[in-house]
Amino acid sequence: MSEELDMIIAEAEDGMKKAIGHLETELTRIRAGKANPTMLDGVNVEYYGAPTPIAQVANVSVLDARTISIQPWEKNMLQAIEKAIMQANIGITPQNDGVQLRLFLPPLTEERRKELVKKSSGEGENSKVAIRSIRRDAIEQVKKLQKDGLSEDAAKDGEKTIQELTDKYSSLVEKHLAVKEKEIMTV
Numbered sequence: 001m002s003e004e005l006d007m008i009i010a011e012a013e014d015g016m017k018k019a020i021g022h023l024e025t026e027l028t029r030i031r032a033g034k035a036n037p038t039m040l041d042g043v044n045v046e047y048y049g050a051p052t053p054i055a056q057v058a059n060v061s062v063l064d065a066r067t068i069s070i071q072p073w074e075k076n077m078l079q080a081i082e083k084a085i086m087q088a089n090i091g092i093t094p095q096n097d098g099v100q101l102r103l104f105l106p107p108l109t110e111e112r113r114k115e116l117v118k119k120s121s122g123e124g125e126n127s128k129v130a131i132r133s134i135r136r137d138a139i140e141q142v143k144k145l146q147k148d149g150l151s152e153d154a155a156k157d158g159e160k161t162i163q164e165l166t167d168k169y170s171s172l173v174e175k176h177l178a179v180k181e182k183e184i185m186t187v
Contacts (some may be wrong), residue, residue: 004145005158012138015183016131016169023127023173027180030120035062035105040070045077045084054081057150071100108184116184124177128170135166 027039037060044051054060058072058081072078082101085094094101108116139159147156 002150002154005142005150007169008138008141008145009158009161009165012134013165015134016165019127019130019134020169020172020176022130023123023176026123027120027176030116030123030180030184034065035068037062037068039068039090040085041086043084043088045088047077047080053111054084055080063102066105068103068105069100070094070103075099088133113184117181120177120180120184124173127173129171131166131173135162141162 028036029094037055040054040060043054045054045057046052047057054070057074057077058070061069061071063069070081074083078096078098082094082096085092085101085103087154092103092105092111094103139162142150142158142162144154146152150158
């Protein structure tokens with residue numbers, strides 16, 4: 001019976017780790033004023049009829065703190081990449097010089113910084129909701145096990161362990177958000 005309890009706890013922890021991983025991915029997409037190639041991770045370009053990430057059809061590099069260079073491997077992809085970036089609505093207009101695209105990141109205004117902090121907080125809240133949902137499901141499974149014959153002490157210990165995991169991963173969300181907020185608000 002305790003094997004099943006261990007499985008429930010392991011599954012809950014795995015789900016919480018995934019929620020943190022997703023949060024980290026989403027936070028890297030939120031621009032903090034510095035050029036970063038990961039800003040283009042969600043942007044796909046039409047390449048021979050298939051949506052393909054920009055990094056797979058071009059060389060993406062950071063020229064300086066505010067400039068990203070995109071040099072397509074095939075010259076005919078220049079317009080397609082430019083169009084994909086415009087449609088992605090990432091807030092940057094690419095500059096096309098016929099050979100490569102340059103993305104110049106404008107300096108962030110105080111208002112825009114606060115907006116980005118709000119967006120980060122929203123992502124953090126989504127992660128916390130996911131973590132609490134995982135906790136709820138795991139505790140329901142423990143209660144089912146208890147009905148099927150698991151001792152009350154073992155069930156209480158399982159619920160306590162699940163709550164400790166929830167607290168641990170919720171505080172991890174807070175730490176990620178604090179780091180991102182500091183990064184965004186640094187001028």
